[in-house]
Amino acid sequence: MLDDLRFTQLRLPSGLCLHVAEQGARDGPAVLMLHGYTDSWFSFSRILPLLPRDLRAIVPDQRGHGSSDQPAEGYTPDDFAKDAVQLLDALTIEQAIVVGHSMGSFVAQRIVAHAPERVSRLVLVGSAATARNPVTLELMEEVAALEDPVAADFVRAFQTSTIHRPVPEAFFEQIVVESRKVPARVWKAALAGLLDSDFAPGLEPIRCPTLVLGGDRDAVFAPSEQEQLARGIPGATIRIHRDIGHDPQWEGPEDFVADLLAFVQNAALSAGPGQPS
Incomplete structure (x- = not known):
């Protein structure tokens, strides 16, 4: 059930208005969740009911996505990251646990x-050390040809390609609806921003505890790419689940939440680095 979600339209100091879903105690530890490419807060809707209510989950639609503003420019990972920091400022949150999926992981x-x-x-x-690989380059060629309104068949095929384990039909159809809110120019700009960014220099300086979480059937970023990411971050833990694709929070929400809570609570994960569960 999602009956305790709070939705707001929050204007940032930059003037950008973000649509934000929140859940849990306002004074609890903050967990900022950043969705993937062309998704929205709804990407985390299967895990939100499973989270303890003493955590404060903050789940925005990032710029250009969902019901947030769609400015003419500003779709690099740095732009999205600045929005996220301003969001924390607006909510007077000094520090948060940051959970990012796919595009959101690079943000x-x-x-x-x-x-x-x-x-x-x-x-x-569902992450990697670089967003640039043969899969995303091929996607960029397809996205370059998009026009408004973005065709439902294209969106459905794109989202289907990211999952391995079936998800509920009603949930998936809403995922398609959410992606179709994104105009073609944002599909193009957000993906170009990802592919044109060099993330490698930012990995080694990461000093906070880090969990790399993914699936062994990820068709976007292979397990070897996920492992490369974990090796690049000092002390990172990696957890790769069997028979899960690019969207662990859709395909295995219970396992996703178990891993998240174990990590948040600093509990030892049952499987060692790189070992499928």
Whole structure:
């Protein structure tokens, strides 16, 4: 059930208005969740009911996505990261656990690079050391041809390609609806921003506890790419689940939450680095 979610339209100091979902105690430890490419807060809707209510979950639609503003420019990971820090400022949150999925994981890396004091723990989901690989380059060729309105068949095929384990039909259809809110120019700009960014210099300086979480059937970033990311971050823990694709929070929400809570509570994970569970 999502009956205790709070939704607000929050204007940042920059003037940008973000649509934000919140759940849990306002004075609890803050967990900032950043969705993936063309997704929205709804990307985390399968895990929110499973979180303890003493955690304060903050789940924005990032700029250009969902019901947030869609400015003409500003779609690099650095731009998204600045929005996230301003969001924490607006909510008077000094420090948060930052959870980023796919595009959101690269934004999370940039938050740590620019404002390391604001991140207590870092969770990188469906991620890699670079967003640039044959899969994303091929996607860029397809996205370059998009026009508004972005076709439902294209969106459905794109989102289907990211999952391995089936998800509930109603949930998936809403994922498609959320992606179709994103105009073609944002599909193009956000992906170009990812592919044109060099994330490697920002990995080694990361000093907060970090969990790399993914699946062994990820068709976007292979396990070897996830492992490369974990090796680049000092002391990072990696958890790769069997028979899970690019979207662990969709495909295995219970396992996702178990891993997240174990990490947040600094408990030892049952599987060692790089070992599928």
